[in-house]
Amino acid sequence: MQNKGLVKFFAILFALVSIYQLSFTFVANKVKNDAKAFAGGNPEKEIKYLDSIGKEKVFNLGFTDFTFDEVKDKQINKGLDLEGGINVILQISVKDVLKGLSNNSNNPVFNKALDEATRNQEGNQSYLDAFFVAFDANKGTTKLASPDIFANRNLSDEINFNMTDDQVKKVLVKKVDESVESAFGVLRSRIDKFGVTQPNIAKLGQTGRILIELPGAKDVDRIKKLVSSKAELEFWETYKAEEFMGFLGSANEALKATVKSEVKEAEKPVDSLTKLLTDKETDTASAKKGNNPLFDRLVGQGGGPILATFTTKDTAAINGYFKRPEIRALVPADKQNVKFVWGKPVSVKDAKTKKDVETVDLYALKGNRDDIAPLSGGVIVDAKDSFDQMGKPSVTMQMNGAGARAWEELTGRAYTQKSAIAIALDDVVYSAPGVSTGPIAGGRSEISGNFTVAESKDLANVLRAGKLPAAAEIVQSEVVGPSLGQKAIDAGTTSSIAGFLLVCLWMVFYYGRAGWYANAALIVNLLFLFGILASLGAVLTLPGIAGIVLTLGTAVDANIIIYERAKEELREGKTLAEAVKASYGWKGAMRSIIDANVTHVLTGAILFIFGTGPIQGFATTLLIGIFTSLFTSIFIARIFIDRDIAANRSLMFATPTTKNWFTNFHFDFIGIKKWSYAISTVVVIVSCISFYFNGLDEGVDFVGGRTFQVKFEKPVEPTQVSEELSAVFGVTVEAKVFGDDDQLKITTKYKIKEDGVGVDKEVNEKLYATLKKYYKDGLTYENFINTYDGKTTGVLQASKVGAAISADIKTNSFWAVIGAMLVVGLYLVISFRKWQYSLGAIAAVLHDVIFVLGLYSLLYKYMPFHMEMDQHFIAAILTVIGYSMNDTVIVFDRVREFLAGNVKGSFKDVVNASINTTLSRTINTSLTMVLVLLIMFIFGGESIRGFIFAMLVGIVVGTYSSLFIATPILVDSISKKDIEEIEKRHAE
Incomplete structure (x- = not known):
């Protein structure tokens, strides 16, 4: 060397x-x-x-x-599946951005295009592109640069009346990018002040999506609220309760004719307000519960700025009532611009049932035609969590000069009119203090209410960071408990050590002292691999550990190729020095090693590009492992071998037991190609039939939905849990045993197309209410849903994938598989300079993919572990593609070498000899891979068992296809003229 x-x-x-x-x-x-x-x-x-x-x-x-x-x-940072924590993907509403840029235009063409873009957006298409398509289809003579759309005062510096639509589109693209960048900055500011160690926030390309990872985070609802809150702070004057008593009474009477009250006796602890608001001289029978659609829902009487109090669950019905044209018409003429807004929910104890009931106050704000608050949060320059005069948590705010003047004017008006000022955040009134001492100068204000200390800190944090430029919808979320994380670490560590020891033992058993050299290279390889991961600041995930363990199997592949070649050279009578030199040369093993690893790198790169989160972690470790393995296999092991050569020590690259294993094979692989074709054809047909009748078990990644991994105190019946949850949610809820008998994986598509923290909380509360009977008394909602150290029951992991993002994942996965095959096929055409090699390799890989998919389609209903189609499964498929290509390339390299060499015999004999002479390498590499994957399958944990099974099956079928499919197709695709020339050359 x-x-x-x-x-x-x-x-x-x-x-x-x-x-x-x-x-x-x-x-x-x-x-x-x-x-x-x-x-x-x-x-x-x-x-x-x-x-x-x-x-x-x-x-x-x-x-x-x-x-x-x-x-x-x-x-080295640990991912959520190892550390525990929360992962959220937010979608910044481009629709809101466009409406803001247009100054909330009422142009019918513009608003129709917005609505159509929402309905018609598909796959990876951005909302902005969907809007452009919809606008072009409906615009007629309307231009984007119309005065009532984007050629407005706010955009006058960048858009004028004479600009074409294409010119305006470029400006809009820039403005939307700026809005996403602004949202990114606001969210980073919020997260940085949250107190989580090693938070990660990143923009996901040009999609308008932002990824937030909070390792170690515990409180699910609090964090979701923190990141998705738009923080639109507004100050409004309020009407007094007595100004709307008449309206509420008239609305109740009008609703009697069309709405039947469904309020139960136990759900209405207080009826004094009903009596108060109805005519005192009216017969009491007319006020009987069940006859008053509005009043029967009251749980508290109003006063001051509060019109009335209702339960949270009734707010949707009340909103529906107030939106009715006939009810809206009952609003007094001088109050037509009123805004009905709810306050912050409060939990109170029902006097009759003794149960906690969540109630919310109703306010009437003095709105205006433009629906713009007299004072907004943009004037806030600082906010701090504090305590009010009663010692309760509050938030104090300081305004800038302009805000201070507006605040003084607003408070002066409220003082004169004896009204209150509602402080609303994202259309929720947090407090509505009265002004009793005259106008307030200095621009200092306070928000008080029913806050916890954590809530006041979060609110101050959000106000300091500023508002988001548009609504942020949570389209995907994942919650992992640290107890699951520790299990994942233990499982990954166990499988890694076991896999490492097995590979080392096999190498020593099969190659003797040369095996020890390969093991030394393997140890150095792991040191380099972890060192690079640490220096890059990479995040280690469970699939990442799988990538490392897989590296253990592939790391010895280069040594196996070199050692097998060296044994062949020694059998031809060469000295050890000559054999080693020939083995490490380009005409020896090196060309095969390079070709095989390039195909692996290409599939790993595609996996990294199309994958997200943990799959990128898997691809990262795999790619780094390929390069470190090449270096250590070629150079580190060579140092030890050269020392033996210098010391004149004998090195046989085998032990007395394995010396003649897999040698002198003369199997006729080409002769039985009809049988192999027939078997593979049957497999493909059966798989296609199964696809049609059984389909595939598409996971949440592909179809959207919510998944909960729930740990019970003792084994439960999945069917019973499924039926109970389905009845509560009103849609089918799947419940399957996940690992131990006391652990279920619960999946539902309930309200998956609806966004918002409220929906997520509703799902969590329904889940808790239904399952709490399976636990001892005293299990609270917080302890069931949230994660904390030492937790052994409840929700260990939860994930949500929205319908839009699931479509993206499915599209990306499809193109990842197709792209991997095409890219590697193109490389083979370039490397081998004959398209027939590429055809054989792609046909073999396509066969392998169909085989694995078919097996999953046939067995997913019957296997004791989950066989879902998700991102992990796609990673397994791409790994299989890489390995199958790798294996096929080794055989094809030997075919090319023998066809160019002096091997005697017919074309069929030359090809058979090529396969037989590489059989030792093929079996050895496949065996080490199978051993590693078996260990991972047994000890690696339930969460990756289906993922590992796909790779395990893929390695076995990939080995078969490289021998019995790829090479026969290569032979059948070469023209008779070429075969005649080859046979003529090899007969001489």
Whole structure:
């Protein structure tokens, strides 16, 4: 090996750098363990402890000291499936952005285009592109640069009346990008102040989507509210309750004719307001519950700015009543612009049932024709969580100069009219204080209400960060409990160690001392791999661990190819030095190694491009592993081999037991191609029939929906749970055993097309209410839904995928598989310079994909583990494609070599000889892969069992197809003229 000293220098340098990078991970883990011990299982105490030591020096390397914040920034970060926490993907509403840019235009063409874009947006198409298509289809003579659309005062510097639609579209693209960038900044500011260690926030391309990852986060509802709140702060004058008593009475009477009240006796603890608002002289029978659609829903009487109080569950019905034209017409003529707005929900105890009931106050705001608040949150320059005069949590705000003047004017008007000022955030009134001392100067105000300390901190945080430029809808979310994370870590660690030991033992058993050299290279490879992950700041996930373990199987592949070639050279009578030199040469094993690994890199790259989250983690570790494996296999093991050559030690690349294994094979693979074609044809036909009748078990990733992994205190009957939840949700709810008998995976598509924190909370509450009977008394909603250290029951993991994002995932997955086959096929055409090689490889891969999909279609109803079509499954399919191509390329390289060489015999004999002489490498590599995957299948945990099974089946069928499908197709596709020339050359 030339430049041996230089290789050693770089290997040692790289090893030292890797150890340096990994040292931060060890130190960070030690500090975190100390924090857990100090906190005694209290997660908030643990976070506060870590925050308090952020600037303290915790690591000394002799030449410099590092604080804990610096150490944790350099460590290998663990993903949500290992650390626990919350993952959210937000979709910034481009529709809201466009409406804002148009100054809330009433142009019918513009608004029709907005509505059609919402309905017609498909797959990866952005909302903006869908809007352009809809507008072009409906515009007639209307232009985007019309005065009542985008050629308005707000955009006068960038859009004028003379601009074409194409010119305006370019401006809109820029403006939408700016809005997403603004939303990104606002969300980053909110998250950075939340107190979670190592938060991650990233824009997802040009989709308008923003990914937020909060490792270690606990409170699901709080975090979802924090990230999706638009933070539209407004100050409105209010009407007094007595000004709308007449309206409420008239509305109740008008509704009697068309609405039948369905309020039960137990649900109406207070009826004094009903009596108050009805005519006192009216016969009491007329006020009887069941005859008053509006009043029967009252649970509290109004006063001051509060019109009345209702239960939260009745707000939708009340909103519906007030939107009716005949009810709206009853509003007094001088109050036609009134805005009916609800307050912040409050939990109270029902006096009769003794149960907690969530109630909400109704306010009437003094609206205007433009529906613009007299004062908005844009004037807020600072906000702090504090405590009011009663000692309750509140938020104090400071306004700028313009805001202070407007605030003084507004409070002066309220003082004169004896009205209150409602402080509303995202159309929810948080407080409505009266003004008793005259106009308030200085621009200082306070929001008080029924806050917890955490809520007041979050509200102050949101107000300081500013409002989002448009609504942010949660289109995908995932919640992972740390107890599941620890199980995932344990399972991944166990499978990694077991897989590593098995590969090492096999290499020593089969190759003797050369096997030890390969193992040394494997250890160095793992050091390099983890060192690079640490230096890149990569996030380690469970699929990432799978990628590392898979690297263990593929890392020895290059050594196997070299060792098998060296054995062939030794059998031809060459010395050890000559055999090694030939094996490492381009005409030896190197060309096969390069071709095989290029195909693997291409599929890994496609997986990284089209995958998201954990799948990118898998692709990252796989790609890094390929490069580190190549370096260590080619150079590290060679150092040890060259030492044997220099010392004149014998090295046979085998043991006495395995010396003659898989040699002198003369199997006629081409002769039985009719049988292999027939078997594969039957498999493809059966698979297609199963696709038609059984379909595939498409996971939430592909069809949208919510999934909960729920741990019970003892085994439960899945069918019973499914029936109970289906009855409550009103749609089919699947419940399947997931791992242990006391753990279920619950899936529902209930309201998946509806967005908002309220819907998510509704689903969580229905789930809790239905399942709490399976737990001992005392299990609270918070303990059931939220995650915390030491939790052993309840929701361990939850995920949500919206319909739009699931369509994107399905589209990306399809193109990932097709793209992988086409890209690798193109590479083979370039490398082998004959399209027949590419045809054979693609046909074999297509056969493998259909086989695996068909098997999943046939068995998903009967296997004891889940066989869902999700992103993990697509990762497995792409890995199978990479491996099958890898295996096929090794055989094809030998075919090319023999066809260009001096092997005697017919074309069929030359091809058969090519397959037989590579059989040892094929079996060895496949066997090490199967051993590793079997270990992962057994010990790797339920969450990746279906993923591993797909790869396990794929490796086996990929080995079969490379021998019995790819090469026969290559032979059948070569023209008779070419065959005659080949046979003539090899007969001489």
